[in-house]
Amino acid sequence: MSTEVAEVKEVKKSEPLFSKKNRKLVSNPLDIDNPITVQVLGICSALAVTTQMKPAFTMAVSLVVVLIASSLVISALRNTIPSRIRIVVQLAVIATFVILVDQVLKAYVYDISKQLSVFVGLIITNCIVMGRLEAFSMGNKLGPSFLDGLGNGLGYGIILMIVAFFREFLGSGALFGFKVFEAVGLHYPGNGLMLLPAGACIVVGVIIWVQRSLNGYREG
Amino acid sequence: MRQSNLYIILYAAALTVVCGGLLALASEGLKERQQANIALEQKKNILGTVMPIDKNTDVEEEYSNKVKSFVIDSKGNVIEGVNAADVVVLAEYKKPTDQRMLPVYEFRNESNPDKIDFVVLPVFGFGLWDNIWGFVALQEDMNTIQGVSFQHKGETPGLGARIDSKDIQDRYKGKSIYDGATLVAVTMMKGEGVDYSSDTHKVDGMSGATLTAKGVNSMLSGYLALYESYLKRVKSGSAATKTEAVEEGPVAEVETESSDETN
Numbered sequence: 136m137s138t139e140v141a142e143v144k145e146v147k148k149s150e151p152l153f154s155k156k157n158r159k160l161v162s163n164p165l166d167i168d169n170p171i172t173v174q175v176l177g178i179c180s181a182l183a184v185t186t187q188m189k190p191a192f193t194m195a196v197s198l199v200v201v202l203i204a205s206s207l208v209i210s211a212l213r214n215t216i217p218s219r220i221r222i223v224v225q226l227a228v229i230a231t232f233v234i235l236v237d238q239v240l241k242a243y244v245y246d247i248s249k250q251l252s253v254f255v256g257l258i259i260t261n262c263i264v265m266g267r268l269e270a271f272s273m274g275n276k277l278g279p280s281f282l283d284g285l286g287n288g289l290g291y292g293i294i295l296m297i298v299a300f301f302r303e304f305l306g307s308g309a310l311f312g313f314k315v316f317e318a319v320g321l322h323y324p325g326n327g328l329m330l331l332p333a334g335a336c337i338v339v340g341v342i343i344w345v346q347r348s349l350n351g352y353r354e355g
Numbered sequence: 356m357r358q359s360n361l362y363i364i365l366y367a368a369a370l371t372v373v374c375g376g377l378l379a380l381a382s383e384g385l386k387e388r389q390q391a392n393i394a395l396e397q398k399k400n401i402l403g404t405v406m407p408i409d410k411n412t413d414v415e416e417e418y419s420n421k422v423k424s425f426v427i428d429s430k431g432n433v434i435e436g437v438n439a440a441d442v443v444v445l446a447e448y449k450k451p452t453d454q455r456m457l458p459v460y461e462f463r464n465e466s467n468p469d470k471i472d473f474v475v476l477p478v479f480g481f482g483l484w485d486n487i488w489g490f491v492a493l494q495e496d497m498n499t500i501q502g503v504s505f506q507h508k509g510e511t512p513g514l515g516a517r518i519d520s521k522d523i524q525d526r527y528k529g530k531s532i533y534d535g536a537t538l539v540a541v542t543m544m545k546g547e548g549v550d551y552s553s554d555t556h557k558v559d560g561m562s563g564a565t566l567t568a569k570g571v572n573s574m575l576s577g578y579l580a581l582y583e584s585y586l587k588r589v590k591s592g593s594a595a596t597k598t599e600a601v602e603e604g605p606v607a608e609v610e611t612e613s614s615d616e617t618n
Binding site for chain 1: 358362363366367370371374377378381382385388389392393395396512513514548562563
């Protein structure tokens with residue numbers, strides 16, 4: 136974590152928002168610095184909400200929103216936050232946004248909120264959100280913090296969607312609730328293992344394996 | 356300065372006030388819409404147990420045209436002056452069974468308002484993690500299930516949470532809750548993929564969610580039992596007229612009770 140803060144502090148004050156370095160803030164978390172597969176954060180929700188693609192998608196979208204919003208607020212407040220209670224401040228900001236999002240959803244898109252509300256608690260405790268606030272937004276200006284939040288949110292969302300794709304497809308033979316096998320006239324009995332958390336562990340493990348062998352990553 | 360105790364305390368206090376204020380504002384400002392959504396959802400669930408509902412269905416209108424609701428006690432007597440929409444089933448669930456107020460939603464026949472086409476009964480129970488609830492619609496024989504609607508607060512997504520899916524709820528259609536004169540309700544079995552179409556008291560289970568299924572089973576048997584005296588009365592044909600003389604609770608006519616149910 137601390138290395139990341141140091142690295143980004145090199146970003147010059149007058150740099151344009153979409154400079155090469157800043158673009159990396161978005162692209163790195165998608166692959167070589169992915170929060171789930173490389174930093175191994177947010178695993179809990181990656182296991183919990185990926186049995187079907189629809190809730191996984193709602194979870195990914197809401198995490199992106201919360202992460203961007205709280206990154207911006209923490210970045211704006213970064214010079215005023217007393218370091219001894221910074222974690223409390225971060226948590227309070229995250230929790231406020233999560234609940235605000237939930238309240239708005241409940242009022243305007245009730246159907247979606249019914250799916251989402253189960254997972255809201257998971258966003259508040261999601262290590263990625265607090266990890267990014269602590270490691271990045273506390274030491275960076277609004278623009279880069281926004282991009283960092285976006286990048287990490289998307290990096291999380293992509294893995295969630297990939298895991299959910301395999302789990303729903305292999306587990307229930309469906310995608311977004313649409314029965315793929317039945318549509319082409321085949322009977323698919325479903326694979327119960329993929330619906331259990333163990334199935335997610337296997338899929339995440341395989342993704343990490345594939346990603347690391349493609350990137351030539353070695354431990355240590 | 357940023358490390359001084361006073362600064363920290365003031366900062367924390369200010370943050371709390373701002374966050375709390377924001378949340379209170381959002382909660383107050385959105386309350387009306389949220390409650391309207393919840394009320395609409397409830398009506399949708401009640402209607403949905405009896406008839407198919409799609410996006411074009413005018414839930415409010417269908418509901419006010421078809422549904423007559425009132426509240427009874429555990430002996431089947433109508434409690435007067437209580438609006439069924441105001442009864443919080445969660446709060447009633449915590450009371451001893453003989454003190455609970457029980458809402459009933461009757462679908463009256465359009466040509467003959469004395470005839471009950473369907474009765475929709477709320478059910479409430481506890482799943483694996485949290486509360487589960489729903490509605491059960493019975494056909495005019497007060498035995499055959501026309502449809503059910505289940506909701507849950509925190510069952511495991513993809514496992515127990517499936518009780519709110521159409522796929523699971525359709526399994527209850529056409530099942531019957533009485534075996535002869537005994538109320539046996541409908542039991543969701545362990546394991547999935549077994550054909551129970553020949554057994555009218557069993558439905559196929561949910562793989563990986565046996566504990567939620569157990570909760571559903573006890574919810575159905577427990578709550579339907581509370582309505583037994585009411586069901587008996589409807590079966591014998593006296594529900595639409597006066598209720599029997601009772602020791603507690605005023606005697607009420609169903610028709611007058613249900614007239615203010617459209618709000």
